[in-house]
Amino acid sequence: QDVNLMDGVEPRPEGNSIVEAGAFQTEAPWTIAMSHFGVNANTWTVQTAHEAKGIADGDARIENFIMLDANFDQAKQVADIEDLIAQDPDVLIVMPVTPTSADAGIQMAIDAGIPVVVHTGRTENQNFTVDIQGGAENFGRVMGDFLVEQLGGEGKIWVLRGLPSHPEDINRYNGLMQALEGTNIDITQEDYGNWVYDLGKSLCETFYLNDPQVDAIWSSGADMTRACVDVLTEFGADIPPITGEGNNGFFGQWLELGYPSIVAEYSPSQAAAGVRAAVALLEGEALHKHYIYEPEGWNAEKAAEYYRDDLSANVWWPTELPEETLQELYGN
């Protein structure tokens, strides 16, 4: 009877509570407001915006879907949420920039009687109505476990991290640490590649030239993975086990070259799930307060099922975008 927000999203088993049915039931038409942490950081963030908008546009009861882009600026997110509340929405969806950038806004909305859905990023203020959290530790651990298994618990690895000071990066890294605990795996080189291709590439070049000895590579995101594989290919080196994410370009490379890898799932459809949770609240359905999203890793077979060579490198899997939209946005 539970509302299905998205495949792989489940109520948190412990420390959870229930949002009473009907607590926020509202007559349509609705105004749904959303503060996005940054639409234009990379193609993954763009896709989240499309996923959210896709669901909202497909629901005739949502008259007004206002999405603001904080552009990774904490101060702007504070302002954005104020401006959203000023427009008196029926529900507020927040993708926080940092653990604290949305706290005051959440409180302000709750005080004004507006329910708040938080996803894709944690907040310190726990007074929101519902949250959906991708398990960053899980993400990092899925990757870490794979490497531990591949190496038989011993060896040298490189670590390509995301954005410095970014909570997602720190939590994924913590997941890796949990996986490495008790093994004899050494991190020989580690640095931040900001989850983007070009920095990831410079980093791998520097790592390789410094010390080409490496048994496996933990990469915190797919664009960096592809960059690193490109570097190793250019140097003519063997590709050791390396971790990746659900990106179409990376799938293509992986399936072609066939190196050992695993995909940690982190779907942009979490943004769709956020809208779904908002709609459920307005419909008056009962929800849990906390949802988690901790899927298992993907192997090459599963990647092959998803891979589409007729779409560009920048589709992120899994997605809920309809075929039509996929073709329009990513058709080659």
Added chain:
Amino acid sequence: MASFLKSASRIPPAYFVFAALLATLWLTKPQLMNLNVMGIFIRQVAPLGILVLGQMLVMRVRSIDLSGAGVLLLINYLIASGLLGDMPLTLIIILSLAIGCAVGLFNGYLVAMRRVSAVIATLAVTVIITGFVQFLASGKPPGNMPELMNDIYKMKLGPIPLPVIVWTVLTMTMAVFLSRFVYGRFVMAVGENPTASHFSGVPVERTVLVAHVLAGFFAGVAAIVQSASVAVGSLRLGLEMPIDAVAATILGGVVFGRGDGGVWGPFFGVMCFALLFVVMTSFGVPEPGKQIARGLIILLAAVFYGLNTRKS
């Protein structure tokens, strides 16, 4: 001897930092000290280096160009989004350079003819282009770069990667152009005193305009090299690149309206940025330490230079 010492003291800070970083690597990571390895490291900063050629030029005529970020992003997006269809590479390159020049012309018109603040004008251009690209990207996110570009990027002449050669050749061309051609004197004169230049018959407005067009051109070249180095298009390049370009230029001894460092000062300014990255990464300096070390190194070099060139 005295004059030798005096001219030695005017060596731009970039050379000191470069020497110090090189020595550090030599002592601690001798395995990195070969042409093949260094070539790769230097290749990483080739786009910045090419951008600096333009930045240095506009700074010499007392202007500044922050629009490089926009040009890079736009060209990178156009190539990767497939909006250009199956255009041949030469056409893509010509189009990119044309875009760079057009943006430069627009900047130059605003700065030289309309006399608006160069910082604001070029910043606004970047903001507009970035917004425009992001708008386009909402309908058509960028995809793959043509593989041919990637292959060209990886080419080498002997141990030296092609982008490094392009950068060096452009730098040499600029060095000759500025020191042996009339336009170079115009640049010097305008930087020294625009009013007096005007009365001396220097076409001040045109000089500044051309400087901006050239800066746009170099941004176009930088954009091509930068695009060739990646496999996917980007949506966000940020203003770090133009700001780094300003910093490298000043580190190279060129400041607004004055240029002790010639063309090679800023060249080595960029090399410093390359080595700084290598040194930090190979020592595994943690992020805060990296920031602090980067700041301290630049500051100390500038202080050393500043003390030497201080008026008596």
Added chain:
Amino acid sequence: MLPAVSMKGVTKAFGSTLAVDDVSFEISPGRVHALMGENGAGKSTLMKMLAGVHRPDSGEIRIAGQVVTFADPRQALAAGISTVFQELSLLPNLTIAENMFLGKEIVGQFGIPVRAAMTARTSDALAELGMTIDPNTLVSELSIAERQFVEIAHGIKADAQVFILDEPTAALNAADVEVLNAQIRKLKAAGKAIIYISHRMDEIFAMCDDVTVMKDGRHVSTQPLNTLTPDALIALMVGRDLEDLFPCRATNLGHVVLSCRDLVLPAGTEPLSFDLHAGEILGIAGLEGQGQSEIVRSFIGQVPGTHGALSVNNTPVKLPLARQVGVRSMQRQRVGFVPEDRKEEGLLLGAPISENIGISLQSARPGFKPLIRLRETVIRIMKEMRVKAESPNMPVGALSGGNQQKVLLGRYLASDMDILIIEEPTRGVDIGAKAEIYRLLRDLAEQGKAIIVLSRETVELIGLCDNILVVHDRKIVAKMLGCEATEHAILNAALKT
């Protein structure tokens, strides 16, 4: 009586240039002491040490018997030394009043400057110098002569015992000089010591009590002025007798090379016309601000809103020219314009002498052409102009004021123009060099070139020019032959009495 200032064995070198070499100098209260010498003799440098701008390498300075060392001009000011520097040094973005009170503002409650009081007192100070200008005008809006006056007002209104005036009259005409003279007499009567530097002989003899002559950084002689004749003084300075200051005039003029027809200036009413012939030196005289430089500047597009027709070597030029291209298009017609404000409009101070001389020749070519070799030209010009400098690579900013002027003129000499328009050809130039410049201009005219000269020194116009136009209120009110003109006649015409 204790001297107000005494400098003993003072030496100052810039690199390998010994600017001041073991000079001793003394001045008593209530005296006006002239400091004379050729360009680059070290006068300004000596005074800058007294004013706290430079610190001497050796030697000592005493003020009222006390040995002093100044770390900066502030301390010199506090010790009672007020200076009017040779190179204009007002801040263009401040108003006259703000410049006047800079560093010693009148502040009221909470430290807020009291604008009204400063405005009023500035107004008074300016009025004493015969100026009725609004003290809240930004200095950037002033003409060069007005700036000079503000600077003088700033210097002489200071609460000081010693006043240094380093070529205060270089940008002033005779009437203005008289105003200054009255002020100096007042200071003298109040028992102040005044050091006066000028290259104009008549001023020296009219105002000063004593004279010290310097040459090549060294002290030559100090004596009361009444023991000297002008010729004797010149001989001391130059080290030789100067024959005629002015060369002979032209015997016959050629065809018309430049004709100005029906020129109407923005604020003018009547159109004005005149012709310039090959071989002619034409002077334009008039009181301050009557439109002399507006007339010539309209030829190079610097005065928007003018109308009229110009014909240069029979090529018609329609006025107004666009500001951005005026200078260049006239240079293409072989007309050179030498601006008066050499620091702002003339020289590239940080650039070497060679570049400053060569820039016009280079800029006559398109930017994408290679540079032409100018080494020989530069060396020839420096020799012809007798520029006192270590090498052509020296930055012009390090030259003495008069030598800077020579470099500026040299630029136009190098580019071999047919017509030269010169605002103030000898501003700040020593008497010897003046004679050289006059001869040079005359030589050019003999070669068939034509020259228009603007000058505040009426004597200069009379001695140098073949014809003189007198301007009043943007109209030509008189035209006279140089050989017939007198100071009196010109002044009468200029005043339109």
Added chain:
Amino acid sequence: MSTSKTHNLPGTKPNRWLGKNSRQGNWWAALLLIVTTVLILLATTDDFATPQNANNLLAQAMPLIIVAIGQMIVIVLAGMDLSVGSVMSLTTAILALDGSPLVLIPLVFLAAVLIGIVNGVAIVRLNVHPIIATLSMQFIVLGIAQILRPVAGGSVPDLVVSLVTGSVFGVPAPVFWAIFVVALGWKILHGSRFGLYLFAIGGGVASGQDDTAHNFGLKDGRSIIIAYVFSALFAALAGTFIAGRIASGDPGVGSQFALDSITAVAIGGTQLSGGVGGLHGSILGAVLMALLANGMNLAGLSAFLQGAIKGVILLLVVAMQSRKKMGL
């Protein structure tokens, strides 16, 4: 020979407020755009003219106004401070440390004074270009902020939070902040000898007469150092305001502010070459930028379009700002 002559300039009656030559710069372009934007918003949206939104707008504009005032103090003397953003970040990081606000707040301002002095001394005594000095400092201070607080979080003392979000007699706290910083800015820039010296020093640099102010007997070096201290102090003030608003420490919070504050100052008509500008211009510039963000949010403009529109408006201001001098 006594002649009476007058030096009255025909048609150049000084105008210190308007015009290409005024020392205030072209501040009216920003004003014009503010008025236009407000009129458009009044006509097209319902939510703009509410007291709630006025509060929001003030609070949103405040940090930028504060930093811009500090930034302007150094820009007037032909300098620039790229380290203000990092100082803001550091401020929030310090305020989110464990400790009494009575220790933390003075610590914040002590740090700012120190940073300002280092900037100033590097520029004045060690002859380092302002962009390089403050850019280096930006990295160094950011590094320190990251050490103190690697990830956003922690909690800021309640005192600071209520100083920003509270109200007195129904008047929200940001109003008092506004009055305070504007008064302080006015006093420093336009109501003191120090302020005039800033303009004098900057005007000297802009006209290539670097020594002129010094020759007037001004303590130019000391004034410049103090100016950088002020700039850092204003940044700390802005950081405190933001810390109160997000109630936590965050090493990334200031990253946009260096460029944004320079933009605001320049939009306000201040010339980056020094010597020309007015406090009101910088405030108008900062308000315009905040108003644009707020207005575009309320007008429901697509997140995908906001960037381009902001740029176009920037360019509009710029097009209206043609000046006498070319350059920065």
